[in-house]
Amino acid sequence: MSKGKYGIHGGQYTPETLMNAIIEVEKAYEHYKNDLAFQAELTELLNDYAGRPSRLYFAKKMTADLGGAKVYLKREDLNHTGSHKINNVLGQALLAKKMGKTRLIAETGAGQHGVATATAAALMGFECEIFMGKEDTDRQALNVFRMRLLGAKVHVVTSGTMTLKDAVNETFREWTTRVDDTHYVLGSVMGPHPFPEMVRDFQSVISKEAREQILKKEGKLPDAVIACVGGGSNAIGAFYNFIPDASVRLIGCEAAGKGVDTALHAATIANGSLGIFHGMKSYFCQDEYGQIAPVYSISAGLDYPGIGPEHAYLHDTKRAEYVPITDDEAVAAFEYLSRTEGIIPAIESAHAIAYAMVLAPTMTKDQIIIVNVSGRGDKDVAAIARYKGEDIHE
Amino acid sequence: MSKHIIIEENKISQIFKNQKAFIGFLTAGDPCLSKTEEFILAMAEAGADLIEIGIPFSDPIAEGPVIEAANERALSVGTTTDKIFAMVARVREKTDIPLVFLTYMNPIFVYGVERFFAACEKVGINGAIIPDLPFEEKGEVLSIAHAHEVDVITLIAPTSQDRIQMLAKEATGFIYLVSSMGVTGVRSEIKTDLAAIIADIRQVTQTPVAVGFGIATPEQAATISQFADGVIVGSAIVRIIAEHGAASTEPLTAYVKSMKAALV
Numbered sequence: 001m002s003k004g005k006y007g008i009h010g011g012q013y014t015p016e017t018l019m020n021a022i023i024e025v026e027k028a029y030e031h032y033k034n035d036l037a038f039q040a041e042l043t044e045l046l047n048d049y050a051g052r053p054s055r056l057y058f059a060k061k062m063t064a065d066l067g068g069a070k071v072y073l074k075r076e077d078l079n080h081t082g083s084h085k086i087n088n089v090l091g092q093a094l095l096a097k098k099m100g101k102t103r104l105i106a107e108t109g110a111g112q113h114g115v116a117t118a119t120a121a122a123l124m125g126f127e128c129e130i131f132m133g134k135e136d137t138d139r140q141a142l143n144v145f146r147m148r149l150l151g152a153k154v155h156v157v158t159s160g161t162m163t164l165k166d167a168v169n170e171t172f173r174e175w176t177t178r179v180d181d182t183h184y185v186l187g188s189v190m191g192p193h194p195f196p197e198m199v200r201d202f203q204s205v206i207s208k209e210a211r212e213q214i215l216k217k218e219g220k221l222p223d224a225v226i227a228c229v230g231g232g233s234n235a236i237g238a239f240y241n242f243i244p245d246a247s248v249r250l251i252g253c254e255a256a257g258k259g260v261d262t263a264l265h266a267a268t269i270a271n272g273s274l275g276i277f278h279g280m281k282s283y284f285c286q287d288e289y290g291q292i293a294p295v296y297s298i299s300a301g302l303d304y305p306g307i308g309p310e311h312a313y314l315h316d317t318k319r320a321e322y323v324p325i326t327d328d329e330a331v332a333a334f335e336y337l338s339r340t341e342g343i344i345p346a347i348e349s350a351h352a353i354a355y356a357m358v359l360a361p362t363m364t365k366d367q368i369i370i371v372n373v374s375g376r377g378d379k380d381v382a383a384i385a386r387y388k389g390e391d392i393h394e
Numbered sequence: 395m396s397k398h399i400i401i402e403e404n405k406i407s408q409i410f411k412n413q414k415a416f417i418g419f420l421t422a423g424d425p426c427l428s429k430t431e432e433f434i435l436a437m438a439e440a441g442a443d444l445i446e447i448g449i450p451f452s453d454p455i456a457e458g459p460v461i462e463a464a465n466e467r468a469l470s471v472g473t474t475t476d477k478i479f480a481m482v483a484r485v486r487e488k489t490d491i492p493l494v495f496l497t498y499m500n501p502i503f504v505y506g507v508e509r510f511f512a513a514c515e516k517v518g519i520n521g522a523i524i525p526d527l528p529f530e531e532k533g534e535v536l537s538i539a540h541a542h543e544v545d546v547i548t549l550i551a552p553t554s555q556d557r558i559q560m561l562a563k564e565a566t567g568f569i570y571l572v573s574s575m576g577v578t579g580v581r582s583e584i585k586t587d588l589a590a591i592i593a594d595i596r597q598v599t600q601t602p603v604a605v606g607f608g609i610a611t612p613e614q615a616a617t618i619s620q621f622a623d624g625v626i627v628g629s630a631i632v633r634i635i636a637e638h639g640a641a642s643t644e645p646l647t648a649y650v651k652s653m654k655a656a657l658v
Contacts, residue, residue, distance in 0.1 A: 002533065003530065011530075011531055012528065012531060013499055013526045013531055015455070015456045015526055016525075016549045016551045016553075016554060016557075017456070017549075017551040017552075017572060017576075019528050019551075019554070020553045020554065020555060020556075021553065159459075160466075165453065166453075169453050172455045173456075173577050176577055177575050177576035177577070178575070179575070274503075275503060275504055276500050276526075277453065277499075279526070284500075288504070289475050289476075289505065290451075290500040290502070
């Protein structure tokens with residue numbers, strides 16, 4: 001009976017109140033994913049509105065400086081709204097339109113998914129309400145105003161740890177009160193089936209393009225693809241079309257915060273264990289009684305105690321590797337890419353850059369790494385200044 | 395089918411015989427486990443027919459703010475599943491009122507499904523309500539729970555629609571009918587056509603139906619009990635405990651008496 005399984009992971013662990021709403025999404029998605037008119041409409045939106053395909057940029061100075069593998073950057077930061085989140089949001093918003101929904105709700109961590117959802121809502125004429133933890137509205141104040149500017153109502157979540165996990169809880173609660181006209185635009189490859197599969201499909205455009213682009217530029221596949229992982233949507237998007245290519249290492253970078261040996265991290269694969277939460281069976285940071293642990297990362301977008309079920313499966317089968325990256329390493333990479341290539345990455349994406357900086361020098365010059373720059377770092381500038389002890393006012 | 399019959403004759407369904415049942419909920423460990431023990435006994439004494447004991451969870455996504463806050467209070471004083479089992483064992487020495495746990499899938503799964511239900515059987519827990527375990531996923535729990543003589547209570551919601559009979563057919567113990575959309579919490583008015591849903595359920599099963607979510611006053615309890623077999627009250631009880639803390643025994647007793655008396 002259980003659907004949406006990735007090995008032992010995934011499933012549909014959802015209150016009965018929401019089951020029909022979720023089955024409705026599942027049926028609509030099953031229908032429209034094979035509907036040529038729907039796919040054509042989505043492609044037009046992705047290309048003409050969001051600016052796809054995103055560039056695959058050869059980071060020449062970074063490559064020379066690291067002295068090993070050639071580093072290519074997949075520039076999801078150049079998408080409209082500044083991150084990969086728009087890929088999924090346009091897909092789900094279009095689906096919601098076809099389902100006759102008039103209202104979109106979403107959780108957001110760093111604010112990028114909230115901004116993307118508010119943007120699609122403005123474009124397509126939906127009412128829009130975004131749930132964001134108080135910790136995150138404080139550290140990503142600019143994105144809060146951006147969402148309001150786009151016409152969305154932003155709810156500040158003050159329950160629990162007041163971060164992404166709690167924003168997800170509140171959005172599920174809100175959906176429970178009003179399913180008739182409302183679609184929950186889940187922002188990552190998590191939650192109950194069909195969300196992990198649907199969000200992955202919408203994000204897989206990243207690796208579909210990157211695979212074609214690298215074959216065109218280099219005439220061969222990359223040796224490694226690196227992406228940051230919170231829930232894991234940009235990573236699964238960057239990995240997906242390379243999964244059958246056994247020679248391509250797939251590397252996810254988790255937020256290690258102050259270090260995986262401290263209590264302040266969000267490294268689910270490194271320190272988590274099997275559990276059932278937010279609609280899915282997967283790995284979670286939790287205690288021996290199954291209480292979800294308060295997690296920490298400098299990056300609001302990676303500050304999540306779980307990981308999408310397909311990543312859990314890729315980890316189990318050893319098809320992908322997951323490495324922890326600390327705040328310090330991410331901030332160093334944030335500055336490094338800014339100075340070396342003139343690209344300010346999102347602090348989330350800086351976790352992937354940080355591992356490329358470790359890996360590239362260990363590889364040969366004819367080898368290739370693709371790093372997914374999932375978002376741009378404008379939103380993080382003030383927070384990084386504070387991290388470095390500089391007193392600036394936005 | 396034989397399993398079905400055994401379960402039907404169990405302790406939980408007995409409480410609906412020849413009367414309307416009052417089911418009260420509280421969160422274990424709020425404000426502390428020794429008080430929870432005292433409150434359960436007081437509610438049983440005051441006429442409650444079954445007590446739902448919430449095992450607190452860090453992220454209770456089906457709960458409204460009142461019960462969510464109770465979960466936080468309980469966890470903040472170090473309440474754990476093991477300590478709750480020990481508390482229930484003490485309660486069992488003093489009362490044979492049916493007891494049902496309410497908790498989420500993760501505390502059960504991480505404790506170990508077999509270990510959890512074996513412990514339930516040992517201390518005398520008769521059922522479990524697991525809000526985030528829908529029909530589609532119950533397979534991994536049901537046979538283990540039944541092997542330990544624990545009913546897994548079926549929840550039916552106003553949105554269940556074409557799922558109602560599928561869900562009701564396999565229900566044991568009682569059916570928990572969610573009165574209205576949203577999370578737990580006190581509501582001034584309940585608009586869902588519950589009588590129609592209950593009529594749907596009756597076509598496929600004789601398992602008793604108790605209505606919960608939003609019921610707080612004797613008037614609401616009286617109205618609901620005209621067509622349901624029982625009423626379930628959570629947030630209103632938890633609110634009394636939030637207000638009176640360790641001194642809740644008296645107001646809880648008075649409240650449960652007034653609610654039980656209102657059932658028709």
